[in-house]
Amino acid sequence: MSTDRRKFLKHLGTSVLLTSASLTALAAKEENESRLLQAEKRVGPNDKIRIATIGIGIMGFKDTRAALTVPGVELVAVCDLYKGRLERAKELYPDVSPTVDYREILDRKDIDAVIIATGDSWHSQIAIDAMRKGKAVYSEKPMVHQISQGLEEIKVQQETKAVFQVGSQRISSIAYKKAKELYEAGAIGKINSIEASFNRQSALGAWQYTIPTDAGKQTVDWARYQANAKVKHDYDSNRFFRWRNYREYGTGVAGDLFVHLLTGIHFITGSKGPERIFSIGDLDYWKDGRNVPDVMSAVIHYGETKEHPAFQVTLRVNFISGEGDHTSTKIVGSEGVIDLGGEGDSFTIRKNRMPIATGIGGWDSLETYPLAQQKLLLDAYNNKYSANDQQAPVIPDVSYRAPEGYNASNDHFANFFESVRNGKPVVENAVFGFRAAAPALACNDSYFEGKIIRWDAENMKII
Numbered sequence: 001m002s003t004d005r006r007k008f009l010k011h012l013g014t015s016v017l018l019t020s021a022s023l024t025a026l027a028a029k030e031e032n033e034s035r036l037l038q039a040e041k042r043v044g045p046n047d048k049i050r051i052a053t054i055g056i057g058i059m060g061f062k063d064t065r066a067a068l069t070v071p072g073v074e075l076v077a078v079c080d081l082y083k084g085r086l087e088r089a090k091e092l093y094p095d096v097s098p099t100v101d102y103r104e105i106l107d108r109k110d111i112d113a114v115i116i117a118t119g120d121s122w123h124s125q126i127a128i129d130a131m132r133k134g135k136a137v138y139s140e141k142p143m144v145h146q147i148s149q150g151l152e153e154i155k156v157q158q159e160t161k162a163v164f165q166v167g168s169q170r171i172s173s174i175a176y177k178k179a180k181e182l183y184e185a186g187a188i189g190k191i192n193s194i195e196a197s198f199n200r201q202s203a204l205g206a207w208q209y210t211i212p213t214d215a216g217k218q219t220v221d222w223a224r225y226q227a228n229a230k231v232k233h234d235y236d237s238n239r240f241f242r243w244r245n246y247r248e249y250g251t252g253v254a255g256d257l258f259v260h261l262l263t264g265i266h267f268i269t270g271s272k273g274p275e276r277i278f279s280i281g282d283l284d285y286w287k288d289g290r291n292v293p294d295v296m297s298a299v300i301h302y303g304e305t306k307e308h309p310a311f312q313v314t315l316r317v318n319f320i321s322g323e324g325d326h327t328s329t330k331i332v333g334s335e336g337v338i339d340l341g342g343e344g345d346s347f348t349i350r351k352n353r354m355p356i357a358t359g360i361g362g363w364d365s366l367e368t369y370p371l372a373q374q375k376l377l378l379d380a381y382n383n384k385y386s387a388n389d390q391q392a393p394v395i396p397d398v399s400y401r402a403p404e405g406y407n408a409s410n411d412h413f414a415n416f417f418e419s420v421r422n423g424k425p426v427v428e429n430a431v432f433g434f435r436a437a438a439p440a441l442a443c444n445d446s447y448f449e450g451k452i453i454r455w456d457a458e459n460m461k462i463i
Contacts, residue, residue, distance in 0.1 A: 009064035009132030011186075018411075020108060032306040033453065035355055038215060042205055045372060045391060047072050047421055048072050048073075048074060048301055049073050049074070049112045049113060049417055049420055049421070050073060050074050050076045050111050050112050050113075050278070050279070051073060051074065051075055051076070051111065051112065051113045051114065051115060052068060052075070052076060052077035052078060052079065052105045052108075052111050052113075052114050052115070053067075053075065053077075053078050053079070053089075053114070053115045053117060054078075054079040054102045054105060054114055054115065054116050054117065054118060054126055055079065055080060055116065055117040055118030055119070055122070055140075056078050056079075056080045056085050056086075056088075056089055056117070057080070057085065058119065058209070058424045059117040059140055059167075060080070060085075060115065060117035060118075062080075062409070063115050063117050063138070063140070063167065063409070063413075064078075064115065066388070066410050066412070066413050067115060067138075067156065067413045068411040069407075069413070069414075070410070070413050070414050070417045072417075073413075073417060074095060075093050075096055076095070076097065076110065076111060077096055077097045077098070077099065077105050077108065077111060078093075078096050078097075078098055079098070079099050079100065079101070079102045079104075079105055080100070081100055081220055081221040081222075081224055081225050081240075082099075082212075082215075082219060082220050082221075082240070082241075083219045083220075084212050084219060086098035086099075086100075090111075100221050100224065101224070102126055102129075102458075103129070106129055106130055106133040106135060107133070110134060111135065112135070112420060113135060113136035113138065113163070113416075113417075113420055114126075114130050114136070114137055114138070115138045115140075115167075116130070116136050116137060116138065116139045116140060117140045117167075117339045118140075119243040119244075119249040120142060120145045120243075120249065120250050120251045120255055120348070121145045121228060121229065121243075121248065121249045121250070122145075122228065123139055123140065123142070123143055123144060123145060124143065124144045124145060124146075124149040124152075124153050126153070127143065127156075127164070128153055129157045130162075131156050131157055131160045131162035131164065132156065132160060132171050134160070134162070134329045135162065135422045136162060136163035136164070136171065136419075137162060137163070137165070137414075138165050138167055138413070138416050139164065139165070139166055139167060139433070140166075140167045141166055141167055141168040141255075141259050141260070141261045141433070141436075141437065142251055142255045142433075142436075142437035142440060142441065143166045143430065143433040143434060143437050144437055144438075144441070145251060145255075146239040146441070147437075147438050147441050147442065147462065148443070150331050150434040150438055150460060151323065151434075151438070151460060151461070153430060153434070154430045154434060156412065157429075157430045158430075159235050161458065163414075163416070163419045163420050163423075163426060164418065164426065164427045164429060165415070165416045165426040165427065165428050165429065165433075166429075166430070166432070166433030166436075166437075167412065167428075168259065168428060168433070168436065169261055169344070169408040169409045169411070169412040170260060170264040170267070170344040171263055171264070171267045171428045171432075172408050172410070172411040172412035172414075172415050172426050172427050172428075173344040173345060173402070173408035173411065174406070174408075174411070175265055175340070175341070175344060175345050175346055175347055175400055175402050175408075176267060176268065176340070176344055176379045176408075177330075178347075178400050178401070179268055179340060179347045180267060180268045182338070182349060182398075183268050183269070183331065183338060184270075186351050187333075187336060187338065187351075187398075188247070188331065188332070188333030188334070188335055188336035188338055188349065188351070189307055189333040189334035189335030189336060189353075190333055190335075191269065191308060191309060191311050191331060191332070191333045192309070192310075192311050192312075192328065192332060192333065192334065193311055193312050193313070193314075193332045194203045194265055194311060194312075194313040194314070194330065194331050194332065195313075195328070195329075195332070196261040196264075196265065196314070196315050196316075196328065197261075197314065197316040197317065197318070197326075197328055197332070197352045198253075198257045198260075198261070198314070198316075198317045198318075198327050199316075199317075199318045199321035199323045199324065199325065199327070200317075200318070200319050200321060200325050201319075201321050201322065201323070201324045201325060202325070205319065205325060206285075206286045206294060206319040206320070207242055207244040207286075207290075208242065208286070208288065209241055209242050209243055210241075210378060210436045211237050211238075211241045211242070212241075215237040215241065216235070216237070217235050220235070220240055222235045222240070225240060229248055230248075231248065231251075233248075238288075238289060242290075244292075245286075245288070245289070245290030245291070245292060246254060246290065246291055246292070247291055247292055247444075250292070251440075251441060251444065252293065252296070252318075252416075252444055253281075253293065253294070253296050253317040253319070253438045254279070254291035254296060254298075254441060254443040254444045254447075255291065255440055255444070256412055257442055258315050258317065258439075258440040258443055259436055259437050259440040260297075261315055261329060261434040262313075262315075262436045262439055262440055263428070263433075264329060264340065264344065265313065265331070266432070266435065268331065268338075269302075269307070269308050269311075269331070270307040270308060271302055271305070271307055271308055271457075272305070272307065272435055272457040272458060273302075273436075273438070273439055273455060273457030273460075274300045274301055274302045274303075274305045274313070274439050274455055274457065275301050275302065275436045275454065275455060275457070276300070276301040276454055276455070277298060277299075277300050277301075277439055277442040277443055277446055277452065277453040277454075277455060278298065278299050278300075278446050278451075278452045278453070279296055279297065279298035279299075279315075279443040279444075279446040279447045280296070280447065281295055281296035281300075281447050282294070282295050284319075284320060285319065285320040285370070286319060286320070292444075293414055293447065294318075294320060294350055295317065295318050295319065295320070296315075296316070296317050296443065296447065297314065297315065297316045298313075298314070298315040298316075298443045298446070299312065299313075299314055299456055300312065300313040300314075300315065300439060300443075301313075315435065315443070320414075323343075326342060327341075327342030327343075328340070328341075328342060335351055335352065335353045336349055336350055336351035336352060336353075336395075337349070337350050341401075343362055343408075344408050345401065345402040345406055345408065346399070346400060346401040346402065347399070347400050348397055348398070348399045348400075349397065349398040349399075350397050351395040352392070352395075353392060353393050353395065354392060355389060355390055355391055355392045355393075356385065356389040356390075357381070357384075357385035357390040359390075360378065360381045360413075361378075361379065366378075372458060410427075412427070415427045434458060434460060435460060438455065438460060439455060440454060444463070
């Protein structure tokens with residue numbers, strides 16, 4: 001039995017092998033209860049964290065709700081460029097102070113941390129400004145709009161020592177942590193490839209978000225929204241409320257979804273990133289004025305490093321998939337596959353190992369030889385290999401599912417605020433976040449420029 005195989009069996013435990021099925025019920029329940037007990041520790045007055053959310057659209061409200069599940073966290077201010085969202089924030093949180101100028105929030109001494117959930121084009125600038133003002137920063141993914149912004153943002157974080165976490169919550173999921181443990185224990189043998197995809201089949205899934213009836217220059221601070229844009233446009237409700245559709249403000253399917261997939265892949269494998277990236281795509285169905293593709297595929301090569309052997313990754317997003325909404329990440333090794341569920345709360349390990357014997361007959365050249373030669377070869381084969389050697393071992397699947405109601409975003413914020421309180425390292429720092437974001441954004445560069453992008457993952461720069 002190989003060393004990796006022994007490590008894998010040790011991680012699974014006897015009870016799992018006896019039931020031959022699942023890590024789900026007991027292990028996940030115990031781990032979740034331990035997490036809840038940790039989160040529910042009594043919080044003293046000096047441990048209270050006052051936060052502000054900058055950008056309170058879809059993710060801004062979702063992030064705020066997740067942040068407020070952590071004991072001792074209080075929302076005191078919000079910023080958005082649409083008046084209606086500021087009104088909605090006051091409906092939900094009557095005591096908050098609203099503003100259209102994020103700098104007012106950063107100037108407040110009573111705010112400890114900010115959530116940055118604006119359009120992608122503002123992530124880096126606001127994060128840098130916030131860190132220089134002494135704020136802890138939770139930045140939505142991707143942490144940068146352009147690859148060229150990454151090293152500067154990392155430099156500022158290292159200079160200021162600010163707590164900085166990127167908001168790709170899979171890295172905090174108890175399912176991903178367990179998958180990482182089993183991967184490192186040799187559950188699937190030697191990794192060689194990964195297949196990951198996001199499929200959607202709805203208008204909202206393709207970013208056709210609802211636009212309010214009062215949208216216009218009287219309710220949207222259009223000038224402030226475009227302040228950092230290289231090319232200025234006349235007011236356009238689509239460009240504001242459906243900003244993901246436009247390169248000027250968003251990062252397309254790569255920055256929205258590939259980055260999630262790469263975050264999980266890097267976390268489980270321990271990789272710093274790939275060497276080569278190539279992507280293709282089309283604007284196939286959602287021809288609504290957007291200038292980014294709605295179908296994109298990428299092939300990404302990871303070279304051999306001290307962290308892992310060489311492997312290749314294929315990524316795909318399809319916004320008009322007949323499969324419907326479906327997300328999958330399959331990490332394939334020489335002896336099995338880890339199949340991770342779409343929401344990051346479950347996985348299954350399916351194992352297949354080749355028999356010791358090499359095989360003979362069937363789809364083989366054996367029957368093309370004279371009968372006498374076939375007999376000689378078969379006799380020699382059967383003398384060399386026993387009946388057991390000629391059979392592939394039967395290994396039961398292993399499944400894991402987080403408890404009902406589990407939400408990785410809540411854990412991600414719990415980890416962030418624990419770092420704010422006691423200086424514990426964050427789970428997704430600026431370096432890790434950029435190493436996930438840069439290859440994703442390089443998929444855009446490859447698509448628009450029609451070439452292979454070569455990436456230095458160690459030094460985090462395009463070659």
